[in-house]
Amino acid sequence: MQLFRPPFEVLVSLVSSRVEYPEDFHTFSEEDRRDFRYARYAVSDVLLDATDVLGGDSTLKILFMKLIQACGSGAEQNQNWQPLEAALFCIQAIAKSVSIEEKEILPQVMPLLPRFPHQEQLLQTVCSTIGAFSKWIDAAPAELPILPPLVDILNKGMSTSEDTAAAASVAFKYICEDCRGKFSGSLDGLFQIYHVAISGVGGYKVSSEDSLHLVEALSVVITTLPQDHARRALELICMPIINSLQEIIQQGESALQQVPARHLTVHIDRLSTIFSNVKLPEVVAEAVNRYWPTLKIIFDHRAWDTRTMESLCRSCKFAVRTCGRSMGITIGAMLLEIQTLYQQHNQSCFLYLSSEVIKIFGSDPSCASYLTCLIQTLFNHTIQLLRTIQDFTARPDIADDCFLLASRCIRYCPDLFVPTEIFPRLVDCAMAGVTIQHREACKSILCFLSDTFDLAKSPEGEKYRDLINTIVLQRGATLARIMIASLTGALPSGRLEEVSYVLLSLSRA
Numbered sequence: 001m002q003l004f005r006p007p008f009e010v011l012v013s014l015v016s017s018r019v020e021y022p023e024d025f026h027t028f029s030e031e032d033r034r035d036f037r038y039a040r041y042a043v044s045d046v047l048l049d050a051t052d053v054l055g056g057d058s059t060l061k062i063l064f065m066k067l068i069q070a071c072g073s074g075a076e077q078n079q080n081w082q083p084l085e086a087a088l089f090c091i092q093a094i095a096k097s098v099s100i101e102e103k104e105i106l107p108q109v110m111p112l113l114p115r116f117p118h119q120e121q122l123l124q125t126v127c128s129t130i131g132a133f134s135k136w137i138d139a140a141p142a143e144l145p146i147l148p149p150l151v152d153i154l155n156k157g158m159s160t161s162e163d164t165a166a167a168a169s170v171a172f173k174y175i176c177e178d179c180r181g182k183f184s185g186s187l188d189g190l191f192q193i194y195h196v197a198i199s200g201v202g203g204y205k206v207s208s209e210d211s212l213h214l215v216e217a218l219s220v221v222i223t224t225l226p227q228d229h230a231r232r233a234l235e236l237i238c239m240p241i242i243n244s245l246q247e248i249i250q251q252g253e254s255a256l257q258q259v260p261a262r263h264l265t266v267h268i269d270r271l272s273t274i275f276s277n278v279k280l281p282e283v284v285a286e287a288v289n290r291y292w293p294t295l296k297i298i299f300d301h302r303a304w305d306t307r308t309m310e311s312l313c314r315s316c317k318f319a320v321r322t323c324g325r326s327m328g329i330t331i332g333a334m335l336l337e338i339q340t341l342y343q344q345h346n347q348s349c350f351l352y353l354s355s356e357v358i359k360i361f362g363s364d365p366s367c368a369s370y371l372t373c374l375i376q377t378l379f380n381h382t383i384q385l386l387r388t389i390q391d392f393t394a395r396p397d398i399a400d401d402c403f404l405l406a407s408r409c410i411r412y413c414p415d416l417f418v419p420t421e422i423f424p425r426l427v428d429c430a431m432a433g434v435t436i437q438h439r440e441a442c443k444s445i446l447c448f449l450s451d452t453f454d455l456a457k458s459p460e461g462e463k464y465r466d467l468i469n470t471i472v473l474q475r476g477a478t479l480a481r482i483m484i485a486s487l488t489g490a491l492p493s494g495r496l497e498e499v500s501y502v503l504l505s506l507s508r509a
Helices: 002-019 030-054 056-071 081-093 106-115 120-132 134-139 147-158 162-178 187-199 208-223 227-249 253-258 261-277 281-302 306-327 329-345 348-361 365-385 389-394 396-412 422-433 439-457 459-490 493-508
Strands: none
Touching: 002 030, 002 056, 002 081, 030 056, 030 081, 056 081, 056 106, 081 120, 106 120, 106 147, 120 134, 120 147, 120 162, 134 162, 147 162, 147 187, 162 187, 162 208, 187 208, 187 227, 208 227, 208 261, 227 253, 227 261, 227 281, 253 281, 261 281, 261 306, 281 306, 281 329, 306 329, 306 348, 329 348, 329 365, 348 365, 348 396, 365 396, 365 422, 389 396, 389 422, 396 422, 396 439, 422 439, 422 459, 439 459, 439 493, 459 493
16 A cells, blocks of 8 residues: 555645636536536545545645645735635545544644635635534644634625525534534524524525524534523524414415415424424423424415425424424324324325324324324225225325335234224225335335235234234235236336235245
């Protein structure tokens, strides 16, 4: 390996010139800009390969010399920012290969960043560099007070342009994830950044999508707080979101029906991010219970709107995952809502949310009553929707999520599902639609069938063996013919493994 070090050192010292922004970059067509971006990505890959030979810290030393040269060429006065940006781009490209114990170069690089001009492309790369080295920043010695000025840079990035705001938002997320312990005493400043970003006032140019990075950043910091403080902090980040939803609701039923879906989902998606990243079950459960009346109104008046329902069910899914059995009475109200609305509006996301509930609560005896009702209601209605292969083809999402739910029921609450009259009817339904060409729906159906036959041979499923054997005896010949047809062309070759396993499971049943 030593033999290759000299040429790789030369390569690293030369390659930064390949990523410099041309003077006439502002005149580039969109296609030329895309080609330039791809060229920079390729250089990043070359540099990472070089670290395999030279080591990350040694590669950093070479690139640092290019940065020092750029600093001495008038870049800090914004006279020639391109070499500075190029050197910094190369440094952030190898961040994952640099040791977090590195003590020679990075303590010199980080204090330079606040001194650089706020030229747009350079500022974007500065923000990306801060995010790339977030783990090193967390491990940096306490006598290096580098975090506050770096947060100031990210603040500037959020107010400069959409591109710099995007880079700053991602960097802010990484900084909060990796340095969360250092922010516990700076919550007021974090909340100020958060409120300015999501309110759309104050000069920030953070898009709705990028604002989710800030929501996630604050959420992971809240997780580190004592429970009482976390409860208050969670309320502070949720209230602007809930208030925005309530403002729409208060305009009346007609306004709520007519408002574009994105005006609702932008806020609901932020709730999803909070519920999935604040890892405090009891605290999040209290918040879900507190805000459930607002969410229920949206369920009731927008159940016809697939986009809004998918966003809302995703939010509820993350709440269920985080809170688990801490959700208490809210889970019962939520399930009653979705089983009622599913029969009216046929939204497949209700089935998916139910699958998540079964996974968490299926083995809880105290939930057996309302889970049984949920299962019966959802499957009864779905069987009415999926009678022929044409029905499956027209509703692949419902087919996919229905049989995903059925498999979850077999695994987590077979006592509530297998002995019921709905179970053999669902097997018949699966046989009617198993040749659907939609990949995910087909896989879900095949998985349900194999799970059914495997259950009969498992120790846990011994008590269902006679019941499943009866189902197999009545339908086995027909199902075998369908599976053989699937192997010989009725289904694409990509389904071969799943179909073969169903046949194997059937032969063992």
